[in-house]
Each structure stands twice: as C-alpha cells, then as structure tokens.
Amino acid sequence: MKTMMKLALALLLTSPWCAFAQKEPENLIKNGDFEKFTGENPDFWDTSNIPGTLTVVSPTKQSHSGAKAVKCEVKEFGGSIVAGYTCQKNIPTGGRELRISGSFFVRSVEKDQAVVILCFQNSSGSTVGTVEEYLEDTKSKFLDLSKVIKPPAAAASVHVRMTLLPSKGNEKAHVGSFMVCDDLKLTHLASKETPLVQ
Numbered sequence: 001m002k003t004m005m006k007l008a009l010a011l012l013l014t015s016p017w018c019a020f021a022q023k024e025p026e027n028l029i030k031n032g033d034f035e036k037f038t039g040e041n042p043d044f045w046d047t048s049n050i051p052g053t054l055t056v057v058s059p060t061k062q063s064h065s066g067a068k069a070v071k072c073e074v075k076e077f078g079g080s081i082v083a084g085y086t087c088q089k090n091i092p093t094g095g096r097e098l099r100i101s102g103s104f105f106v107r108s109v110e111k112d113q114a115v116v117i118l119c120f121q122n123s124s125g126s127t128v129g130t131v132e133e134y135l136e137d138t139k140s141k142f143l144d145l146s147k148v149i150k151p152p153a154a155a156a157s158v159h160v161r162m163t164l165l166p167s168k169g170n171e172k173a174h175v176g177s178f179m180v181c182d183d184l185k186l187t188h189l190a191s192k193e194t195p196l197v198q
Helices: 002-014
Strands: 057-060 069-077 080-083 085-092 098-107 113-121 127-135 143-149 157-165 178-188
Touching: 069 085, 069 157, 080 157, 098 113, 098 127, 127 143, 157 178
Parallel strands: none
Antiparallel strands: 057 069, 069 080, 069 178, 085 157, 098 143, 098 178, 113 127, 113 157
8 A cells, every 4th residue: 555655646746747847037136145245345236335434234134034134224424314325236137027026124214215226227328217116114024025127128237226215305314214135136037837748
C-alpha cells in the first residue's frame, strides 16, 4: 500500500498539468533590499547626506526583512529644514510595463508625506513622464506598496527617488518625520505562467 501511495505521489508531482514556470522576475534596482552600505550611504544610491556634517539618510535595523533597511528623515541644519533624499538613476526600462513594490514604515509629523517618484527619461536623458506614489503615516507598522506602471512610449530608463514632503498648505517638512524603506523592487511584469511540458 505504501509503495502505491509513493508511486501516486511521484506521478502527481511529475504530471505535465502541474509543472509551471515559476521564475522570479529580476529586480532592476540594485541593492533594493538595502543590505549594503558604505558608511551611511546605501550602495548604488545617491543621497542628500553631507559627509561628516549632516546625515539624513542612514541604515537602520528597523527592517521588514533582512538585517537592514534605509531610513530617510527630516532634520534641522543651520536654520534650514533638510529632508532625507535617496535616488537610483538610469535604470533601463526595456520598454515594458513595470511593477514597483516595497515595504514602508512612515512616521509623520503634521501630516508630512513620504513619496516614491519614478522619473522616466528618453534616450537623450530628457524627462518624458513621472509617477508619484504618496505614503502617509503607517501607524507604527510596515505597509506594502505594489503598483503597476506603464512607462511612456519614449522611455529608455527611469530614476527612482524617495524623500519626504510637507502636506499641502505647509512650506516645509517637519523635524521628526521619517520613512523607512525595505525590499524595494522594480520588475518587468511577469508573463502568464506557461506549462513547461505540453
């Protein structure tokens, strides 16, 4: 009886109707899990940090997964308010629809908002379109973002930016507001699953 059950299970697992391609789409963003930093700066990302003087972007152990995430925060510096900003530039789009996804923890003062901006560039480097996704206070927990993006027809690459902005009616963001981002992915939309065996 046990032999027959093992045989039935083996047949079930190798049947053509249950064998599907399950390849994970490639993440177009480098270091999107924010596990790699050089000093305070996440590798492959530009920031608004002033080395040795001002840190508004830094690694944090307050992560959604893994050991680290990136934190952008608002600080006062020399009488000015500076919001943490990080950007990865010139990510090839391949002319296909994309999905942006990630996990975000936002602490807002006076309704400041975190924002993820996709800025599409044509082959000569001119902006041909932008997509903005605003994130409000997440009430002390990580929330997942997932959005399908159709790039403009002329788009050859995209810049992905993250920062904090004041709410409407306010000129400046507020000290104490911050955003933590982890597991950020930009992927081509996966094609429908197709059987490996016909």
